[in-house]
Amino acid sequence: MAPSDVSTVKRRLVGVDATRGLALVGIMSMHTLPTTDAAGHVTWTAALAGGRMAATFALLAGVGIAFLSGRRPVPPPERRGVAAALATRALLIGGIGLALGFADPDNIEVILPYYGLLFLLAIPLTYLSTRAVAVTGAVVAVGVPVLSHVARSHLPPFSGANPTFAHLVGDPVGQVIELLLTGAYPVLSWMTYICAGLVVGRLPLSSPRVAARLLGWGLGLALIGTLVSRVALGPLGGRHALYAAAAASGLPGSDVSYMLNVEADGTTPTSTWWWLVTDAAHTNTPVNLLHSTGVAVALLGAFLLLTDRVAPRGAAVRAGVGVLAAAGSMTLTLYSAHVVATNALGATDLDPAVDYLGQVAVALLFALVWRRRVGQGPLEAQVSRAARAARRAVAPPVRLASGGPNGP
Structure with a gap:
C-alpha cells in the first residue's frame, strides 16, 4: 500500500473512531446524569x-461490519470465513453482556447482549448488494415497528431486567x-441501524465530498423525522389521542409525558x-428510527470532515x-x-456530575495511554484474536479491501 493510501485509511479510521468515542461519552452521560x-x-x-448516542453506537457497528467483510458484498468463496468471524464476535460480545447482567437496570440497561x-443477524446482510441492504433497512424501519405494535399486544411486557445467563437458561x-421485540434495545427494529451502517461503510469514506453528503443527508433525515412527528402529534391531533388512550387504559398521564418528552424503555x-x-428517545417508532439514523449519519460525516479538513491545521482540534x-x-x-463502575457507584451518594466527569476522564486517559503504548484495547484484542482464529479454521486467508477491522 502506498504512503498516500495509508494516510487516507488512517484518516477514515480516526473519523469513525472519534464518532464512536463521542457516542460512548454520550451514552455514559445517560447512565450517570439526571434525565x-x-x-x-x-x-x-x-x-x-x-437515544441518539446509542443509535450512533449501533450504526457504527454496521460500519465496522462493513469493514470486517471487505466493504463490498461478500462473494461465495469468502462467506464461510466472514460468517465464522462475525458469529464469534457476536457470541463473545453477547457473552460479555450477559456476564454484566448483574448491573442494576435502574442505573444502566446493558446493551451488549442485544x-x-x-451481529448474528447481520451475517446474511453482508452477502447482499448495497442497494438490497438499503432497501432492507428501509423496510425494517417502517415495517418492524408496525409488526411489533401488533405482536406486543399479545406478548408479556418487558421485565425491565438486564439479560443474564441465568435468564437465558x-x-x-x-x-x-425480549431481545428481539420487547426489550430496551429491540434487535429487530435496531437492524435499521445495522443496515444503514453497512451502506455507509461501503462508501469511499476518505472522500470529503462523501463526508459532506453524509452530513447533509443525515441532517435532512433527522429533520424529516422530527417534522413528521411534530405535525402528527400537534395539528393532526396525535398528542390528544395518546392522552385519551392512556386514560382509557389506566396509564398515568405523567407516564405519557415522560415517554413523549424524555424517553421510553425501548417500546x-x-x-x-x-x-x-413519536420520535422520542428509545421509542423505536418509524420516525424515531429515521431521526436517530439521520443524527448518527450526520455525526459521522461531521467527524470525517473534521479529521480531513480541520484537524490537520489545528493542534487543539487534532x-x-x-x-x-x-x-x-x-x-x-x-x-x-463503565457498567461495572456505574453499578458500584450507584449505591453511593456521589454527585452525578462528579461521577460522570470522573468516569469520562479516567476512560479517555486510559484509552490514550493504552492506545499509544499497547495498541488495541484489552477486550477488543481478545475478541479479534478469536474471530481471526474462527475465520482461519473454516476458510483460507483472503485479502480484504483496505480499511481495517475497526469493529466495535
Whole structure:
C-alpha cells in the first residue's frame, strides 16, 4: 500500500473512531446524569444524547461490519470465513453482556447482549448488494415497528431486567423475545441501524465530498423525522389521542409525558396506533428510527470532515479528535468498565456530575495511554484474536479491501 493510501485509511479510521468515542461519552452521560430536572423538564444532556448516542453506537457497528467483510458484498468463496468471524464476535460480545447482567437496570440497561444478536443477524446482510441492504433497512424501519405494535399486544411486557445467563437458561424463549421485540434495545427494529451502517461503510469514506453528503443527508433525515412527528402529534391531533388512550387504559398521564418528552424503555404502549408517530428517545417508532439514523449519519460525516479538513491545521482540534478516537477504538473495554463502575457507584451518594466527569476522564486517559503504548484495547484484542482464529479454521486467508477491522 502506498504512503498516500495509508494516510487516507488512517484518516477514515480516526473519523469513525472519534464518532464512536463521542457516542460512548454520550451514552455514559445517560447512565450517570439526571434525565429530568427538579421541575420535571428534560435536561439538556438528555435532550442531546438521549437515544441518539446509542443509535450512533449501533450504526457504527454496521460500519465496522462493513469493514470486517471487505466493504463490498461478500462473494461465495469468502462467506464461510466472514460468517465464522462475525458469529464469534457476536457470541463473545453477547457473552460479555450477559456476564454484566448483574448491573442494576435502574442505573444502566446493558446493551451488549442485544449487540451480539445484531451481529448474528447481520451475517446474511453482508452477502447482499448495497442497494438490497438499503432497501432492507428501509423496510425494517417502517415495517418492524408496525409488526411489533401488533405482536406486543399479545406478548408479556418487558421485565425491565438486564439479560443474564441465568435468564437465558431459565426462560430461553422469553429472553429471546425480549431481545428481539420487547426489550430496551429491540434487535429487530435496531437492524435499521445495522443496515444503514453497512451502506455507509461501503462508501469511499476518505472522500470529503462523501463526508459532506453524509452530513447533509443525515441532517435532512433527522429533520424529516422530527417534522413528521411534530405535525402528527400537534395539528393532526396525535398528542390528544395518546392522552385519551392512556386514560382509557389506566396509564398515568405523567407516564405519557415522560415517554413523549424524555424517553421510553425501548417500546411504546400498544393502546393506540398514534404511538408510532413519536420520535422520542428509545421509542423505536418509524420516525424515531429515521431521526436517530439521520443524527448518527450526520455525526459521522461531521467527524470525517473534521479529521480531513480541520484537524490537520489545528493542534487543539487534532488533540481532541485524537483522544475521542483512542476511546472509540476500544469501546467494548471502556463500556464494560463503565457498567461495572456505574453499578458500584450507584449505591453511593456521589454527585452525578462528579461521577460522570470522573468516569469520562479516567476512560479517555486510559484509552490514550493504552492506545499509544499497547495498541488495541484489552477486550477488543481478545475478541479479534478469536474471530481471526474462527475465520482461519473454516476458510483460507483472503485479502480484504483496505480499511481495517475497526469493529466495535
